[in-house]
Structure formats: structure tokens, C-alpha cells
Amino acid sequence: SQQGEEDPQALSIQEGENATMNCSYKTSINNLQWYRQNSGRGLVHLILIRSNEREKHSGRLRVTLDTSKKSSSLLITASRAADTASYFCATSNQGGKLIFGQGTELSVKP
Amino acid sequence: DAGVIQSPRHEVTEMGQEVTLRCKPISGHNSLFWYRQTMMRGLELLIYFNNNVPIDDSGMPEDRFSAKMPNASFSTLKIQPSEPRDSAVYFCASSFRGPSTDTQYFGPGTRLTVL
Numbered sequence: 017s018q019q020g021e022e023d024p025q026a027l028s029i030q031e032g033e034n035a036t037m038n039c040s041y042k043t044s045i046n047n048l049q050w051y052r053q054n055s056g057r058g059l060v061h062l063i064l065i066r067s068n069e070r071e072k073h074s075g076r077l078r079v080t081l082d083t084s085k086k087s088s089s090l091l092i093t094a095s096r097a098a099d100t101a102s103y104f105c106a107t108s109n110q111g112g113k114l115i116f117g118q119g120t121e122l123s124v125k126p
Numbered sequence: 127d128a129g130v131i132q133s134p135r136h137e138v139t140e141m142g143q144e145v146t147l148r149c150k151p152i153s154g155h156n157s158l159f160w161y162r163q164t165m166m167r168g169l170e171l172l173i174y175f176n177n178n179v180p181i182d183d184s185g186m187p188e189d190r191f192s193a194k195m196p197n198a199s200f201s202t203l204k205i206q207p208s209e210p211r212d213s214a215v216y217f218c219a220s221s222f223r224g225p226s227t228d229t230q231y232f233g234p235g236t237r238l239t240v241l
Contacts, residue, residue, distance in 0.1 A: 046228075058232030059169075059217070108228050113182060115171070
């Protein structure tokens, strides 16, 4: 079964707006990662946040992690048409493998 | 670095035929993963190797699927015999698994269609 579940499943916004995606998971984790997948391509790693971190930034990306609620959010600020893609959260535990959620499909309209 | 290389990029075959997918991980990476992605089931981990040794194959659907990693620079995923329900995009990913990192790098995928 999936460890991570993203919300919403699909999000459509205008260029320049902010996009927020959420991820919930079920068990304890070492870290949580966010990946992006453009249509017809492989997944690309965006950002990793460790279980002892609460917030992390990378360019226009901001990730938060709340281990007490077993949830994370990904914020993309000032979105661009090129941000149109599917976004996945993935959790990692001691076992060394990642468990991916079903993803959020983001559409940014110019 | 060329990244993770997968071949073929597209494969169309008939039910009952053997299919072999190939993957070359990033040089220096010690872990390799095979995933399958479909609209219905999302991204599923099939099997992963650490230092060329299979660690977890619990995601392999059934005995028709097998995977090998004869050396650090090559892995295969074989389906024999193939069935229409095997149609999916198959991704290979590699990582350098250390105490503080396990970011995975994905290949472009192989789109398999079984008629």
C-alpha cells in the first residue's frame, strides 16, 4: 500500500500564483523527498527534508514537515507554465527504499 | 555524467513473448531500483539491489518477472511470458545510499505495450 498520499490529486492555477501540495504518510520516517515528473519523463528529485527538520527552502520551493501530524507540504511560489508537472512525495525509512504517493497533477496556465 | 540509461525506450510485443529491459545506473551508485508506473496503480517498486545483491523483491508481481544485476553497471528486468496487463512504463533508478542520503535518480523509462 502507498505510504504517502498527496492532496489535492489535481491543481490548476494561473501563472504567478502560488501552488501548495500536501502529503500525508503513515509510519515513522528518516526523511521525506519531493519529486517532479514531466509528462513522458522520469522523476526528478527536487528536495529532501530530514525527520529532524521542520522547513527547507530551495529557490522557489518551500517544504515543511510536521512529524507529529505525519504530513508535509510543498509550496511553489510565483509559479510558471514550466512548473506544469506531476509532483510526488516519497518517504524513506531505515530499509533504504522510497515509498511514493500517487502524486498531484499541477497545471499552470499562462 | 550521462545519468541513468535505459533501453529500449519503447517496446511493443505480443502476448507470450519474452521482454528484456535494460538499465545502466550512474557510475558510483550502490543501489538500483526497478519501478512500474500505470495510471491505475501509480508508481510501484518492483525490486531493488544494494551492491548488486537483491534486497527486496516483494513488489515483483509474479514468477513471470525476474531481475538480475550481474555487475555494478548493468541490470535487466525480464518478463516471460508477457501479458497485456504488463503494459506500463518501467523505470530504473539508482542512488548512492549513505547514512544521510538516498536520493534516487531516475532513467527516462521504457514504455512497454503488450498486445
